[in-house]
Amino acid sequence: MRSFVPEYDLIAAKHLPEALHILSSGEGWRPIAGGTDLMVLFNAGKLPWRRLASVSETEELRRVVTSSDCVSIGAAITYSEIRQSPILQAEFPLLCQSASWTGSIANQNRGTLGGNIANASPAADSAPVLLAYDAELELRSVGGTRLIPYAEFHLGYKSMQLREDELIVQIHLPRPLCDVRQYGRKVGTRKAQAISKVSLAATAVVENGTIIDVRIAMGSVAPVPLRCQETEAVLRGERLTPTLQARARDTLLREIQPISDIRSTSEYRAMVAANLLGEYLESLS
Ligand SMILES: Cc1cc2nc3c(=O)[nH]c(=O)nc-3n(C[C@H](O)[C@H](O)[C@H](O)COP(=O)(O)OP(=O)(O)OC[C@H]3O[C@@H](n4cnc5c(N)ncnc54)[C@H](O)[C@@H]3O)c2cc1C
Numbered sequence: 001m002r003s004f005v006p007e008y009d010l011i012a013a014k015h016l017p018e019a020l021h022i023l024s025s026g027e028g029w030r031p032i033a034g035g036t037d038l039m040v041l042f043n044a045g046k047l048p049w050r051r052l053a054s055v056s057e058t059e060e061l062r063r064v065v066t067s068s069d070c071v072s073i074g075a076a077i078t079y080s081e082i083r084q085s086p087i088l089q090a091e092f093p094l095l096c097q098s099a100s101w102t103g104s105i106a107n108q109n110r111g112t113l114g115g116n117i118a119n120a121s122p123a124a125d126s127a128p129v130l131l132a133y134d135a136e137l138e139l140r141s142v143g144g145t146r147l148i149p150y151a152e153f154h155l156g157y158k159s160m161q162l163r164e165d166e167l168i169v170q171i172h173l174p175r176p177l178c179d180v181r182q183y184g185r186k187v188g189t190r191k192a193q194a195i196s197k198v199s200l201a202a203t204a205v206v207e208n209g210t211i212i213d214v215r216i217a218m219g220s221v222a223p224v225p226l227r228c229q230e231t232e233a234v235l236r237g238e239r240l241t242p243t244l245q246a247r248a249r250d251t252l253l254r255e256i257q258p259i260s261d262i263r264s265t266s267e268y269r270a271m272v273a274a275n276l277l278g279e280y281l282e283s284l285s
Helices: 016-023 038-043 079-084 086-091 093-101 105-110 113-119 126-132 229-235 242-255 266-284
Strands: 009-012 029-032 051-054 064-066 070-074 136-141 144-149 154-156 167-174 181-187 198-207 210-219
Touching: 016 029, 016 051, 016 136, 016 167, 064 086, 070 086, 079 093, 079 105, 086 093, 093 126, 093 181, 093 198, 113 126, 113 167, 126 181, 126 198, 126 210, 181 266, 198 266, 210 229, 210 266, 229 242, 242 266
Parallel strands: 009 051, 029 051
Antiparallel strands: 064 070, 070 167, 136 144, 136 167, 181 198, 198 210
């Protein structure tokens, strides 16, 4: 059943202190940004919250700031803005690529990076990329600021380190990434407008055939977006050989926990995950 619009309240916060004040009021206000996840629930009559505080135009969340050691993306930056950002195109192309994979152009014009993170889907397109980039989240409430490595943010399926009075304010991406090889791939039913069946994002430093450092992350293979640390450990410091690739593949298959659902089966997901890893490792040699 569709929702009845007059039953809902909406406040648009122009500045961050106002947004945080509203969320901490104890009156049941919850954040909404682009609304591309929440309005689906609203339309289906399944949105549990009646009071929405819009942060889509909150100025402090609408900036991309570059410093010598990181690029900080405001949580209300949209996918279209990510795709058009020269600094992100130059240094964090996987993020621009994953933004281009997300839904339709209309979705990309409204949907935000912060919304994707807080929606906490294991299939979220930005999630493996943020893990591969070792992103850090800046969370803010009236009580103060917390910095949390993105790799520690998701605690379980749709469970995360985000209190009801907190906002994701910025996503910090460490730089520079010179000499780092970057790789991303999404497998879905179609090339566009499809949630991933399996996705992979990775960064690596390879010198003379030896993997000096590597970060591998996958989507849709576990209850949370997964940093594949056991697989990374097998590869780190080693030369790429067929034997090593086979060991990495076996480790990955033990590390992931794919499920069967409306989009795919656990067997297919496991096979694709192993194939994506193989394809990625081939690209390094
Ligand atoms: C047709 C369609 C196709 C889609 N395709 C894809 C796809 O291919 N890949 C993909 O990953 N996603 C996809 N999505 C999902 C959605 O577009 C993304 O998850 C998007 O990034 C959500 O951002 P938003 O700003 O619209 O979030 P909203 O719907 O506004 O909010 C989502 C959640 O985040 C919370 N939130 C928002 N901003 C903040 C903040 N700053 N701090 C704390 N909490 C916050 C909200 O309270 C809510 O719980 C699709 C959705 C639709 C409708």
